[in-house]
Amino acid sequence: MRIIFHGENAASFSAGFADLVGPQADIRILPDVLDVGADERAYADADVIIGTKFGASLPVPSRLKLFHVPGAGYDAVDLGLLPASASVCNCFGHEQAIAEYVMSALLARSIPLADADRRLRRGDWAYWAGSPERVHGEIAGKTIGLLGFGHIGKAIARRAKAFEMNVHVANRSAVPTSDLVDRAFTLDRLDAFWGSADSIIVSVPLTEETKGIVGAAAFAAMKPGAVVVNVGRGPTIDETALFEALKAGRIGGAIIDTWYQYPGPDQAEILPSKQPFHELSNVLMTPHMSGWTSGTIRRRQQTMADNIKRCFSGSSLENVVRARMS
Known part of the structure; x- marks a missing residue:
């Protein structure tokens, strides 16, 4: 053999x-x-x-x-x-690892552990309990929108439900509501899907149908504070539209793990996009690592x-x- x-x-x-x-x-x-x-x-x-x-x-x-x-x-x-x-x-x-990545990224946006630690080391009790001015967020009760409901989407949904989140799904084939899914959309109803969630998780594969499926119209329809997470393939989100939406503050932020440019034999170090995402403070950038455990x-x-x-x-x-x- x-x-x-x-x-x-x-x-x-x-x-x-x-x-x-x-x-x-x-x-x-x-x-x-x-x-x-x-x-x-x-x-x-x-x-x-x-x-x-x-x-x-x-x-x-x-x-x-x-x-x-x-x-x-x-x-x-x-x-x-x-x-x-x-x-x-x-x-x-890889779905278990990617689901953990998504949940940890969303939790980190709501629960500022690193910032609280950094401040307290200076004697700054910025998040001390007892005053409305010092509260931080939580993900319980928030709505997570899953664009794609394959192995990854299902794994995320199970974990989101454990955190008492509402789960909305947009998928090519119809998905029935269930203990995991509170509301479902087909791809011809994306206009309603974009605005229904506090975070949009993109895990669809890259095909002719899905290339650029998240574009300028999607960002315009999202909630102003919405967070976009891409753990699928980079080009499923329109590169320029994403950068412009983040730069203009039309959405709350993005967590991007899958990109538009990757290292090759002739260029080991390369920025992941032609757009200067690295200059923006409202995007978390990781090097296609979410499933690699x-x-x-x-x-x-x-x-x-x-x-x-x-x-x-x-x-x-x-x-x-x-x-x-x-």
Whole structure:
């Protein structure tokens, strides 16, 4: 069983992987760029490839049985070029981490622990209980709006309900109201959705339909104090419209984890947008870190190992993106 971890991202899941798959696993870690003949041959001879991309520049793995993406997104995998003999699967397991990120970010805006600590170290009792001028906020009773109700949206909803929040959902397919969902909208009713919540959490995947789905009209319809959180894909929010809304104070703020520009081989350090978000005080910027936790790695390792064992035993696979065609 020849298993290849291709690239830095995939290699993050390699430690201890043999213990999950079994002694029959022959595991090799290859770099992102295959510029050595031995690496190219190893890739071409693989039974299983764990990687985030596949295209014409890579060797054709003619014996491949399973191509497994170590995450949810597979937009960099050209499914049409992969051998028909291979099944293609992805994995999730990041929703717990992202939901914790969202809740901690919202809590931090209401409960100023860091500022209270900083002030008290100077003898400043700015948040001392007992006076209306010193109160801070809470998220109980607030309304959270979830744009997208997949793995991430559902995980956020469960945690929001534990904090006694109201949950509104906007989703492509209809979502019934339930113990988790107080009010639901379809995507043709977004005008009403934008203004219904105190915070808008964007977790939809990037498609032609969702590109720029949060734009100038959305910001104009939101509450003046609304907070926008993007843990989906950067371009689902219109870059210029977001910057202008924040700069003009049309919304209360933003917490952005997924961006418009990313580091590459030729530029390791780069600002995440052409717009100067870093100059604004009402935006919290993080480097696409919300789902990257030890728990995410552990859960995804288990999913991939289980699928590899299923593949070689002839059992049905989970999270199939493209079934084997021959």
